[in-house]
Each structure stands twice: as structure tokens, then as C-alpha cells.
Amino acid sequence: MSALLGNPAAATLPIAEVERETGLGKDVLRVWEKRYGFPAPLRDGSGDRRYPTEQVRRLKLIRRLLDAGLRPGKVVQLEESALDALLSRPTPARPLLSLSRTSQLTTPPCPAIGALLDTIASHDPQALRHALGQAQARMGLAAFVGALVAPLAHAVGDAWAQGRFEIFEEHLFTEVVTGVLRQAIATLPPPAGSAGPRVLLTTLPQELHGLGLLMVEAVLALEGCSCISLGTQTPAGDIVQAARAHRADVVALSFTNAAAGTQVLSGMRELRERLPGDVALWVGGGCLALYRRPLEGVTALRELSGLPALVAQWRSDCRGVAGAAAR
Secondary structure, X not given: OOOEOOOOOOOEEEHHHHHHHHOOOHHHHHHHHXXXXXXXOEEOOOOOEEEEHHHHHHHHHHHHHHHOOOOHXXXXXXXXXXXXXXXXXXXXXXOOOOOOOOOOOOOOOOOOHHHHHHHHHOOOHHHHHHHHHHHHHHHOHHHHHHHHHHHHHHHHHHHHHOOOOOHHHHHHHHHHHHHHHHHHHHOOOOOOOOOOOEEEEEOOOOOOOOHHHHHHHHHHHHOOOEEEEOOOOOOHHHHHHHHHHOOOOEEEEEEOOOOOHHHHHHHHHXXXXXXXXXXXXXXXXXXXXXXXXXXXXXXXXXXXXXXXXXXXXXXXXXXXXXXHHHO
């Protein structure tokens, strides 16, 4: 167990602040503590976890390596010098911040990405918002998501992994592009008739990132789906209640590669068991366990570009069921 502190606030952070600083969820930190012995928080007089600043610094390095595609089991127990050595190597391909996180809707990537990275580095949110808004108006929402936002999210993640950006700069990008996407989605016409599906979008409690989920919402809205977003970190019981209340046809979730595979699969099994049988469960993201161990009743989608076909398949299946019932 971790030692007690006489004055824990002097050079330590509470778990909520560590979560904000590193982008690693509280549940992830607790699981790593139990499984790998790191982080090793101290305890204050109330028994609450307090994380020394050197551990927070090491957690930031680990997060960068996770974003670069490494698995927690390979890096969490490494010392800071070993983490630095790994970060000094050429950065491997990093998954996108999206439900599919591995590909884009269209190619080639927009040549304006370099200029947008410079705008992010200039710490001018108004300029970034203007540039992204102009690009969205010029390109249209589908191309904006596939040819600009997806590769830009990838590039921002790479810049963070390489140490060019700090976490606050990644947060700035996320907030600005989120606003632009929400505004664009709001201007789309409402879905026609009852084409469906009604899709409930969210993440489980250990998942903090919502940009990928919003990109998925944009693609689904363009396909005529009715989207209900709960934001991030929704407990499984609340997801089930929301799916029933909103008469959802599909629940769509995303997972980053920071999540423990066994925890993700356990959460998926629980959710699948508790959801009504006629509610589809679509999942995706950077957690490789989703694709290595397919679960019955769960559709794992690697690529954002596969969403339109998945929607078309859902509609075709519904027509088939309706036709059989009519006969």
C-alpha cells in the first residue's frame, strides 16, 4: 500500500486533477495501480489518493506512448528514462480520435493541416475557429470530417506524443473543433420519416474523449440517422435506461487504446446482456481487444468509412423483418 503523507498537498495532486492533466481516467489509474503497481499514490489523512508530481510527469509520458499505439502492459511499469527512450524513436502510426480511429472517410489528407497545427501552436482560438469554420463551409460536412478533422486529430495526437504540443493545446483543439462540428450538425435537416436508426452515442465511465464520438455523430446524421448523444462517461445502467427512454435502435460506443482490454470486454458483455435484444450495439476505437475477441451481438467497426454501409445494412435488415412479418 502507498504511504501516508504528513502534508500531501505540498507536491501532490488529487486524482481528479491527475485525470485532467494526463487524460487518463480515474478507473484506468486505479486499475493500473492494482495490476502494475504504478502509479503508486500516497494517501492523505482522509485516505484519498494523492499523486506526486514526478508520477504525474511519468503518466504523461505513458499517455503519449499509448497515443502512439503502444499497449499499457508494455509501458506502464517502465521507468521514466525508458519511456523517454521510446518517445525518442520515430512515432508509429497513431489511431484517430474517433469511433473508428484507424482511417478517414476520404483521401488525400487536406494540405491545410500544417497551417492549422501552426494556428493551434499560436494559442489563438478565434483564428482556429475561423479557419475550421471556413473549411467546413467550403468542403461540406462529410469531406470536412473525413479529409480534415480526422487527419488533423491524428496530427495533433502525433504532435502531443512527440512533445510538440502540451495537453492544454490538445484540449484547445478539441474544444474548438467540437464547437464547429456541433454547429454544422445543428444546421442539417431533420431525418426524413422513420428511416432510422435512432442511435444513442456515449462512452463508458473510463472513457474521457468525446471528439471521436462527435465525428461519428456527424457521419450518422449525414446518413439520416436520429442521433442522441449523452456525452462521455455514462454508466452502463444509465445507458440501458436511456436506450429504453429514447427508444434507441442502436447504442454506439467508442474506446481509446488507453483502456484495458479485459475491462472493455467485460463492460461490453455487461451492456449487451442488459440491453434489449433488438437494440444493436456498435463499438469501435483504438482498443485492439474489440477486434481480437469479437463478442456475440456486438458489431466492432474499425473504420469510420464503414458507417454508411452499416447503416444501410441495418435498414435492409429492418425491411426484411417487416416484410416477413407482413407475410
